[in-house]
Amino acid sequence: MSLIRVILPYHLRNLAHVGHEVALEVEGPITQRSVLDALETRYPMLRGTIRDHNTLQRRPFLRFFACEQDLSHESPDAPLPEPVASGKEPFIVIGAIAGG
Amino acid sequence: MSKVRVLVGTRKGAFILTSDGQREKWEVSGPHFAGWEIYHLKGSPADPNRIYVSQTSGWFGQIIQRSDDGGKTWHQPGTPPGEPTTTPEGLPKGESNKFVYDTSAETGKPLTTHQWYDGSQRSWQFKRVWHIEPSRTDPDTAYAGVEDAALFRTNDGGKNWKELAGLRGHGTGPQWQPGAGGMCLHSIILDPGNPQRIWTAISAAGAFRTDDGGKNWKPINKGLRSQYIPNPEAEVGHCVHHIAMNLRRPGVLFMQKHWDVMRSDDAGDNWKEISGNLPTDFGFVIDVHAHEPETIYVLPIKSDSEHYVHDGRLTVYRSRTGGNEWQALTKGLPQKDCYVNVLRDAMAVDSLDKCGVYFGTTGGQVYCSADAGDSWNPIVRDLPAVLSVEVQTLPGA
Numbered sequence: 001m002s003l004i005r006v007i008l009p010y011h012l013r014n015l016a017h018v019g020h021e022v023a024l025e026v027e028g029p030i031t032q033r034s035v036l037d038a039l040e041t042r043y044p045m046l047r048g049t050i051r052d053h054n055t056l057q058r059r060p061f062l063r064f065f066a067c068e069q070d071l072s073h074e075s076p077d078a079p080l081p082e083p084v085a086s087g088k089e090p091f092i093v094i095g096a097i098a099g100g
Numbered sequence: 101m102s103k104v105r106v107l108v109g110t111r112k113g114a115f116i117l118t119s120d121g122q123r124e125k126w127e128v129s130g131p132h133f134a135g136w137e138i139y140h141l142k143g144s145p146a147d148p149n150r151i152y153v154s155q156t157s158g159w160f161g162q163i164i165q166r167s168d169d170g171g172k173t174w175h176q177p178g179t180p181p182g183e184p185t186t187t188p189e190g191l192p193k194g195e196s197n198k199f200v201y202d203t204s205a206e207t208g209k210p211l212t213t214h215q216w217y218d219g220s221q222r223s224w225q226f227k228r229v230w231h232i233e234p235s236r237t238d239p240d241t242a243y244a245g246v247e248d249a250a251l252f253r254t255n256d257g258g259k260n261w262k263e264l265a266g267l268r269g270h271g272t273g274p275q276w277q278p279g280a281g282g283m284c285l286h287s288i289i290l291d292p293g294n295p296q297r298i299w300t301a302i303s304a305a306g307a308f309r310t311d312d313g314g315k316n317w318k319p320i321n322k323g324l325r326s327q328y329i330p331n332p333e334a335e336v337g338h339c340v341h342h343i344a345m346n347l348r349r350p351g352v353l354f355m356q357k358h359w360d361v362m363r364s365d366d367a368g369d370n371w372k373e374i375s376g377n378l379p380t381d382f383g384f385v386i387d388v389h390a391h392e393p394e395t396i397y398v399l400p401i402k403s404d405s406e407h408y409v410h411d412g413r414l415t416v417y418r419s420r421t422g423g424n425e426w427q428a429l430t431k432g433l434p435q436k437d438c439y440v441n442v443l444r445d446a447m448a449v450d451s452l453d454k455c456g457v458y459f460g461t462t463g464g465q466v467y468c469s470a471d472a473g474d475s476w477n478p479i480v481r482d483l484p485a486v487l488s489v490e491v492q493t494l495p496g497a
Contacts, residue, residue, distance in 0.1 A: 011135060011160060015176075044183065044195070045176045049160040053198045061159040095159045 001025050004035050005090035009062075012050070012093065016043040021090060030085035032064060033076040050093055061096040104450050105170065105492040106458055107151065108466055109138035112484035114153060116171045119479075121452055121496070123470040126479045132174065133165065140231050140445055140488040143170075147239035148492050152258060154229035154244070162228050164196040164258050177258035195259075199226045199244070199252055202263040209269020214248065215277035224248045224268065231445060231488075233288035237295075245285030249276060249302040251314065264314035267300065272319060272336040276305035279339050279358070286444055287343045291350050299353065299368060304339035307355065309368050320368030324357060341384045342444040346393040354396050354423070356386040356444075361398055363423050374423025379410050385447035389472060390455045394422040397449075397457055397473060399442045408439035416459070418473045432476035433467065440465070445488035452493055460486025 004024045013019065024038045033056075040047045047053065050062060056076070058064065063072040067081045067089050083089035106117040113131030132138075136155045144150035153165035153174070165174045178196040201224055202208035213221035227247040235241035240257040250268045252261040267285075276283060284303055291297035298314060301307045306321040324338045331337075339358035346352065355362040355371065359381045362371040375381060380400040389395035396419050402410045409415065414433040417426040440461035450456040457473050460466040464483035469476045 009159075011157065015160075015163070041183075044178060045163075047195050048162065048197045052161075053195070054200060059159065059161060 001027055002030055002085055003087045004030060004038070004084065005087055006035065006039055007090045007092045007094075008046075009093060009095040011095075012046055015045050015049065018043070023087075029077075030080050031077050032071065032074065032080065032091075035080065035091055036076075063094050063096065065092040065094055066090065101496040102452055103494045103496060104452070104456065105143070105148075105494055106448075106466065106468075106479065107141045107143065107171075107488075107490040107492070108460055108483065108486060109140050109154075109445075109488035110460075110464070110484040110486050111137055114138040114141055114155075115480070115483055117466065117479050123452075123456055123468055124477075128480055129171065131484075132171070133163075136163070137228075138487065139228060140490075142232050142234055142490045143492045144234040144239040144242070145236045146234070148494055150234070150239040150257075152232040152234060152242050154232055156228040162197045162199065162226075164229070164261075166196075166258050177256075196261075199229070199246055199261050200263070201226070201250060201268065202265040207265060208263070209265040212269070212273050214273055214283060215275060217278065221274060224250070226250075227282060230284045230286045231288055233290060236290055236292055243288050243290070243298070245288050245300065247282045247284040248278075249283045249285040249305060251285055251288070251298075251300055253314070264310075266310070266315050267308060267317045270308075270317045272305070275334075275336050276302060277337070279303035287340070289343060289345050289353075292347045293350055297350075297367075299343060299345070301340040301343045301355075303341065304337060304358070306336045306338040307340050307343060307353075307368055320364075321371070322369065323364075323371030323373075324360075324362065325373075326357070326359065342386050344387045344396070346388040346390070348391075349393040352393060354386050354388060356383050356398055358382065358404060361386065361423065374419070376419070376424035377426050378417055379415075383442075384444040385442050385459060387447045387449050387457070389457075390449050390451040391453075392420070392455075392472075395420050395472070396423065397447065398426075399447065399459060401441060407441045409441070412436055412438050414438045414440065414461070416457070416469075416473055416476075429469075429473045429476070431474065432469075432478075438463075443487055445490075446486050448489050448491040450491045450493045456491065458489050458491055460489045462486065 026038045102121040108115040113134045115130035139154045141153040149170045151167040155163040216222045231245040233243045244252040287301035289299040296313045341356045351367040353364045363374045413435045416429040440463035447459040457469045462485040466479045
């Protein structure tokens with residue numbers, strides 16, 4: 001079991017009633033999928049807001065970053081960088097800068 | 101004394117405006133869901149403390165919110181935190197913001213295609229909820245009109261939504277196409293005396309009716325005429341902007357179409373134009389006086405190319421003859437340098453003895469007339485662009 005740090009964008013923090021960063025216990029390999037599954041289990045009000053309900057694909061105006069890398073186009077089952085898996089660095093969900 | 105609660109959806113949140121029956125002094129609550137687009141919020145006639153909200157975002161998608169205390173607190177109906185996301189059988193659980201077109205063999209229809217702007221065919225894709233219509237008798241039942249156009253229903257207070265697939269799949273779907281705002285189902289009218297009968301309207305497909313609780317639907321567009329489409333009197337393809345009905349006279353419907361104001365006296369089977377002396381043929385809102393079924397209100401917009409009011413003057417038009425003869429109502433409304441729009445769900449009436457009429461503008465003003473349109477006052481002037489206005493008439497303390 002690993003303790004993973006996740007940073008959410010402003011509106012999702014408000015939806016989930018959490019602060020800037022949440023800590024999640026994640027079992028097994030640390031991947032985008034396992035982290036987001038754990039996030040949505042702990043905060044079910046976020047289901048459908050980061051990934052499409054049906055396809056589980058990332059919503060178009062959201063990106064995933066960690067360790068100064070854009071991981072948005074990585075496989076959801078690829079291992080996340082070791083500093084994320086060890087809890088040193090957060091997994092960041094960020095909204096695209098667009099709109100008014 | 102009775103009270104009114106005005107529910108306002110805007111581009112950047114929801115606002116609740118409350119007053120006593122005089123409708124002179126107002127309290128403003130909000131923004132609720134600040135920064136989110138609130139396409140619509142509406143209270144349950146069966147339990148006025150129950151309010152459903154459609155909260156959307158281009159980034160984060162669709163959220164459904166619910167209040168059980170008249171808008172003081174809100175929650176997303178659905179699975180409590182920590183519960184598994186799947187059933188013991190491994191199937192995904194329904195969630196309050198999950199709108200999945202029904203393609204099941206038992207109740208669904210194949211997910212066909214609809215027409216795109218360029219005439220090509222596109223598959224149906226859920227985008228947002230435009231309108232929520234709570235049941236008149238059961239607070240836990242509500243209907244949602246969505247983009248791409250379809251009708252959903254919840255029977256558990258918004259936790260799960262299921263499509264009434266007979267509408268999307270009844271056969272004319274490949275001829276439906278989006279209007280400029282998207283292919284949205286924006287109007288839902290529940291017959292107060294016949295729970296099997298529902299009217300809906302879609303831009304740009306037309307009006308539809310079911311007489312068996314949503315299993316089967318038929319287009320009801322006979323008499324509509326839309327220039328420039330290949331067959332101006334086609335069964336579907338008309339850009340209906342809004343429909344309205346007085347609850348005391350079910351079956352008499354009024355319609356603001358992209359062009360023309362229309363009326364039906366036979367539940368939508370036949371329509372006739374009642375535009376009469378209106379200054380333009382374009383507009384979005386239409387509503388009916390709560391107690392006078394022949395008194396109707398529209399707000400003409402200059403044209404489909406210029407989405408603002410005619411001649412720089414914000415003017416409501418009222419007909420007391422069921423159409424054709426229209427009176428301009430201007431007292432209290434800006435009569436120069438005004439270039440706002442009033443969107444399709446942004447007019448409502450209360451049911452106080454002296455019927456109140458309300459509308460909101462893209463300039464962020466919400467106006468109230470406490471005398472059936474004779475005079476108007478702004479309740480608020482500087483909200484974000486208003487998308488929808490609904491009114492609840494509540495018993496006094």
